[in-house]
Amino acid sequence: MKLLAIEVGQFGDYYNSRYQQIENYGVDLYVFSGVADFDHWKEGKFFVANTMDTTDLTKRAIEINQEQKFDGVFTLAENSVIATAIIATALGLPSITVNAAANSRNKIFMRNAHRTHNAPHPAFALTNTIDEARKAADSIGFPVILKPTLGSGSQFVYKINNHEELNDAFPTAFKGINAMSQFLKEGITSLLGPNSLLVESYLDGREFLIEAFTWDGETVLGSIVDRVTLEGNSFDDDVHHAPTDLCPLDIERVRAAVHAGAVAQGLTRSAMHAEIRFHQNKPYIIEIAARLGGGGLDFMSRLSSGYCPVKSAIDIAMGVKPNHGFYSPTGLDTFALCLISGPGTITDILVPATITNDPAVFMLKITAQPGTLIKRPPFGNDIVGFLGVSGSVRKETEFKALSYSNKIKISIK
Numbered sequence: 001m002k003l004l005a006i007e008v009g010q011f012g013d014y015y016n017s018r019y020q021q022i023e024n025y026g027v028d029l030y031v032f033s034g035v036a037d038f039d040h041w042k043e044g045k046f047f048v049a050n051t052m053d054t055t056d057l058t059k060r061a062i063e064i065n066q067e068q069k070f071d072g073v074f075t076l077a078e079n080s081v082i083a084t085a086i087i088a089t090a091l092g093l094p095s096i097t098v099n100a101a102a103n104s105r106n107k108i109f110m111r112n113a114h115r116t117h118n119a120p121h122p123a124f125a126l127t128n129t130i131d132e133a134r135k136a137a138d139s140i141g142f143p144v145i146l147k148p149t150l151g152s153g154s155q156f157v158y159k160i161n162n163h164e165e166l167n168d169a170f171p172t173a174f175k176g177i178n179a180m181s182q183f184l185k186e187g188i189t190s191l192l193g194p195n196s197l198l199v200e201s202y203l204d205g206r207e208f209l210i211e212a213f214t215w216d217g218e219t220v221l222g223s224i225v226d227r228v229t230l231e232g233n234s235f236d237d238d239v240h241h242a243p244t245d246l247c248p249l250d251i252e253r254v255r256a257a258v259h260a261g262a263v264a265q266g267l268t269r270s271a272m273h274a275e276i277r278f279h280q281n282k283p284y285i286i287e288i289a290a291r292l293g294g295g296g297l298d299f300m301s302r303l304s305s306g307y308c309p310v311k312s313a314i315d316i317a318m319g320v321k322p323n324h325g326f327y328s329p330t331g332l333d334t335f336a337l338c339l340i341s342g343p344g345t346i347t348d349i350l351v352p353a354t355i356t357n358d359p360a361v362f363m364l365k366i367t368a369q370p371g372t373l374i375k376r377p378p379f380g381n382d383i384v385g386f387l388g389v390s391g392s393v394r395k396e397t398e399f400k401a402l403s404y405s406n407k408i409k410i411s412i413k
Helices: 016-024 052-070 080-093 097-105 109-117 129-140 163-179 248-265 297-305 308-316 394-408
Strands: 002-010 028-035 047-048 072-074 124-127 146-148 158-160 199-202 208-215 217-225 239-242 269-281 284-290 333-339 344-350 361-366 387-392 410-411
Touching: 002 052, 002 080, 016 028, 016 308, 028 052, 052 080, 052 199, 072 080, 072 308, 080 097, 097 109, 097 248, 097 284, 109 124, 109 199, 109 248, 109 284, 124 239, 129 146, 129 163, 129 199, 129 410, 158 239, 163 199, 163 297, 208 248, 208 297, 208 308, 208 333, 217 248, 217 297, 217 308, 239 297, 248 269, 248 284, 269 297, 269 308, 297 308, 297 333, 297 387, 333 394, 387 410
Parallel strands: 002 028, 002 072, 028 047
Antiparallel strands: 124 199, 146 158, 146 199, 208 217, 208 269, 217 239, 239 333, 269 284, 333 387, 344 410, 361 387
16 A cells, blocks of 8 residues: 655644554555655655645646555645645545535535535624624624634634624734644645635534544544533633543434535545534534544544544545444543643743653643744644543543643743
């Protein structure tokens, strides 16, 4: 198996641990970046096009493929979903359609598709000015959610309770969306759609993160992770627990919502990361991405439900249906969180040996380093890393994860 991973704009070595997981499945893995600061993959298996224009990227990918003869193309990066579909289609390899990729990347395309096909979604409006945002909020009714059309990682996503908060948040968000790292590293294409702000109705219930796949009319939930954060007016994607405590009936309702969204977006054979939120006891789609989830969701999925989204991504890139049935917990408990600091420049990060040596710690990933500038709401949602703990019961895993996170010392200036 020879696969090509696409990173239009390089995110350092962020994806390397997953690339290594993919290699562990026997894949001969190559990485293709549009732009890159350094060679972060193996010698002879890393290509840089020195452009983010999807037309030029595709031409270069065709040249590389003539020599390497890849069996599939995939991406782990949200900013590369559209470019990956364009490249895979040009190479004649398994892929979602380019239209489905755009529907799964730009939130206004996604919402329009949901509305057209009656998939459960919040009320929404695309707003390019503060006046449009005010009118949308008045029409929808406060509280509302303000969010980017091309966002990721909960950056510039706010709960807005009144006009005063909207007046404060809108200009900050509108300026900030043009400086988001994901947007700056996006493939250049006319298919990307508007980079602007949505106003959506607020969904007042619990939120769930889903790892799933869809294949020829069937949608399978592999993992369901409960988001357990107490929220303010900004959204830190920071504290998660699995397996879910949803009852079987609600699990099926969630599956039906994810399936409806996949159909609406035009996803026929795809790995998916879905975010679902309940409102008045009904599940609604926050988003469905045509890729597997980030952070430590793959670890939580394997441990808590025996589903490997990485393996599913490999299979689908090869044109093979993943061998996984209905969602079924393993009995192992997992609790994970993002490591969050205050704003400023990191000077030091100290992780005690009691944490690094604990076999219950299934994930400890420090994504920042001394010199990293951390932006916090309302100016960004940067994090320091991820920590995950497994155990037999939630009380045990939650206590240990929270205790360990407090022992990691992050110095800021």
